[in-house]
């Protein structure tokens with residue numbers, strides 16, 4: 001597992017604080033979700049390594065119900081407090097604080113090995129992309145100096161082929177959603193319903209119920225996920241955490257993917273520590289990660305790599321809590337992301353467009369079908385919650401997002417003036 005020592009010590013502190021609760025917690029093995037209806041259009045578990053869990057489609061309904069109740073309550077509180085600069089009243093349930101939505105040129109490697117050339121990974125193919133960087137915590141006003149999980153969501157535009165989300169099948173988008181840790185903290189659908197219900201309960205979560213649902217392993221993973229510092233969103237690693245398909249039919253394989261700064265694998269261990277254990281002063285400005293994006297884009301064209309890891313024998317698709325060893329199944333580079341220098345992403349118009357975008361693993365070609373229980377649940381929940389917040393905000397619901405779409409030509413962003421950005 002890749003985690004900073006900061007994450008480890010935060011994890012240990014939390015574990016110690018919760019030891020008594022854990023000792024008392026009854027591991028009940030999942031909430032009873034028997035009374036709610038099954039979510040409609042629930043995906044089949046027919047990909048490599050997939051197996052449907054009991055009550056999964058009902059758990060998806062229970063999770064969506066609980067999130068909507070929590071979001072409505074928080075919107076009301078925010079309405080009373082006032083002040084919606086660059087945010088809508090109804091925000092994302094997870095990762096509500098964006099550092100910015102920035103433009104990236106995503107170019108697939110020209111010499112991509114043939115076994116990886118599936119779906120959007122066509123050798124040499126360029127795509128315009130939006131990348132939304134975020135903090136995980138549900139509080140959109142929390143300081144960036146606090147330890148937290150960090151998100152990176154990529155949306156490729158101008159993709160050929162139909163996506164798996166029926167209502168957006170002709171949108172021409174492919175999303176890749178990642179977090180700053182390789183593994184998730186839970187993989188049981190009904191246990192996840194318990195966690196979400198607790199997180200959204202009016203009186204706050206019951207520690208006993210939470211620990212009963214996620215257990216020791218989940219607690220360790222959750223502490224590591226939320227225990228990370230970040231100095232600059234361009235200077236970190238991000239993982240898909242859960243698997244996806246590569247290819248279709250009997251030749252389909254399971255993969256995970258990640259992003260990292262360009263040249264990362266060639267760095268010495270000591271140099272990598274610069275990224276993995278960044279020093280961030282406790283009194284850093286609350287939104288300094290937004291400023292870091294701006295400073296980096298003023299200085300040049302930041303560069304990241306996109307890599308995939310093909311599952312090896314013995315690695316489980318339905319187990320989201322165990323890392324697929326990168327020694328046994330190495331990550332292989334597939335594409336480069338270059339972020340055009342000089343772009344002005346921090347405008348009111350673009351920040352609101354960023355709020356209104358919806359990323360989901362199911363904005364995907366069949367060659368990249370999301371795999372595993374968490375991803376199956378995400379099909380229902382992301383669709384429902386993004387619709388819920390955009391409807392209540394009376395916001396545009398276009399996919400692909402229309403913001404600056406006219407500036408994407410031939411798979412490359414061009415600036416408002418003449419010519420291309422000076423992207424690498």
Ligand code: HEM
Nearest residue numbers: 092093094095132151153177178179241359374377385386
């Ligand atoms: C069943 C499991 C999960 C549920 C129910 C869930 C739920 C959600 C919801 C409701 C949103 C907001 C969607 C919107 O309003 O547009 C969201 C966003 C997000 N989730 Fe999850 N999530 C799950 C698993 C994961 C996993 C495994 C990852 C790991 C990569 C992840 C990473 C993210 C990120 C990065 C965002 C922000 C995307 C953006 O920038 O718009 N989630 N999640």
